[in-house]
Amino acid sequence: MNLFHPKLSHMKNKIFKYTGFILLLTIFGSMAGCLKNNQYYVDLSKVSPSIQLPLAAANLNGVVTFSFNVSNTPDTIPVYVNVASPSPLSTSVTATLGLDTAYLNQYNQNNGTNYQLLPDSTYSITGWNLTVPAGQRLAFTNVIIYTTKINASYNYILPITIVNSSLPIENWNHLLLNILAKNSYDGVYDYRGRVVDPNRPQLSNDFNDNAGSTSVYLITAGTSSVTQYWPAVSANAIPLWNSSSNSISYYGYAAPLYTIDPNTNQVTSITNSYLNPPNGRTITINNAVNNYYDPNTRTIYASFIMNQPGFAPVTIYDTLTYTGPRP
Numbered sequence: 478m479n480l481f482h483p484k485l486s487h488m489k490n491k492i493f494k495y496t497g498f499i500l501l502l503t504i505f506g507s508m509a510g511c512l513k514n515n516q517y518y519v520d521l522s523k524v525s526p527s528i529q530l531p532l533a534a535a536n537l538n539g540v541v542t543f544s545f546n547v548s549n550t551p552d553t554i555p556v557y558v559n560v561a562s563p564s565p566l567s568t569s570v571t572a573t574l575g576l577d578t579a580y581l582n583q584y585n586q587n588n589g590t591n592y593q594l595l596p597d598s599t600y601s602i603t604g605w606n607l608t609v610p611a612g613q614r615l616a617f618t619n620v621i622i623y624t625t626k627i628n629a630s631y632n633y634i635l636p637i638t639i640v641n642s643s644l645p646i647e648n649w650n651h652l653l654l655n656i657l658a659k660n661s662y663d664g665v666y667d668y669r670g671r672v673v674d675p676n677r678p679q680l681s682n683d684f685n686d687n688a689g690s691t692s693v694y695l696i697t698a699g700t701s702s703v704t705q706y707w708p709a710v711s712a713n714a715i716p717l718w719n720s721s722s723n724s725i726s727y728y729g730y731a732a733p734l735y736t737i738d739p740n741t742n743q744v745t746s747i748t749n750s751y752l753n754p755p756n757g758r759t760i761t762i763n764n765a766v767n768n769y770y771d772p773n774t775r776t777i778y779a780s781f782i783m784n785q786p787g788f789a790p791v792t793i794y795d796t797l798t799y800t801g802p803r804p
């Protein structure tokens with residue numbers, strides 16, 4: 478079944494806007510000579526040529542986000558250098574790109590962010606050394622992204638800069654590519670849950686009858702797998718209502734990881750997203766019910782059983798309805 482991929486469309490639109498910006502730069506450069514006809518002109522013909530990263534300039538050396546659906550087919554982001562000059566040069570221009578980790582670290586420090594460096598196993602570069610031919614303004618390399626290798630629970634940045642060039646390098650030289658990998662099930666979901674816990678009756682109830690509505694994040698964990706994260710407790714978790722304390726709660730070291738067959742829409746596996754937890758909790762799919770994904774309403778209907786040494790099995794019934802993309 479061909480599922481709708483909103484993030485893929487968003488990514489393509491970003492590429493188109495990026496290309497449009499590059500063309501605008503080129504047109505602006507070609508018009509520089511015309512400005513001399515105005516008595517208030519700035520004489521750009523006397524400005525020395527320089528080189529820049531135009532996508533960095535468009536975003537003021539800030540973060541540029543690209544979201545991709547997880548796929549076995551790699552995705553590509555073109556990274557351009559632009560020769561800024563009143564007219565195209567009569568000689569070629571060379572530029573060498575490199576990683577800009579120092580700027581990334583400084584950006585995190587200045588902005589209170591925690592972006593991680595994109596692991597080198599998740600991407601490749603078609604070439605770090607670029608040449609802008611004589612008479613032209615642009616040259617580019619491609620960043621190849623392997624989305625199946627990206628851990629979606631981290632916020633990654635690929636920082637790129639012009640290390641050296643045959644022209645002076647402008648300040649617009651810090652490109653922070655924020656790479657997000659999301660499958661078609663990734664997003665914010667309205668959570669509806671019921672728990673049957675024989676040993677802890679205070680947790681055996683319908684969560685929403687007591688706590689009202691709550692949202693969970695389903696975070697990409699593979700091509701067709703998502704793990705459940707509960708923002709209310711800042712952890713991968715199963716939402717619970719404790720009737721003894723009249724407060725929300727959750728099981729430590731236990732959260733479902735759903736795997737869905739995109740061809741049949743069946744939920745084929747539910748496991749614990751915590752590997753080898755210290756309390757020994759495991760999660761298995763409850764095959765006594767129909768576990769499936771409804772692509773029309775973007776709703777997951779699932780049930781699973783949590784086992785822990787020394788306790789009776791706990792059965793959880795979930796209904797998760799998509800409400801929008803994750804922040």
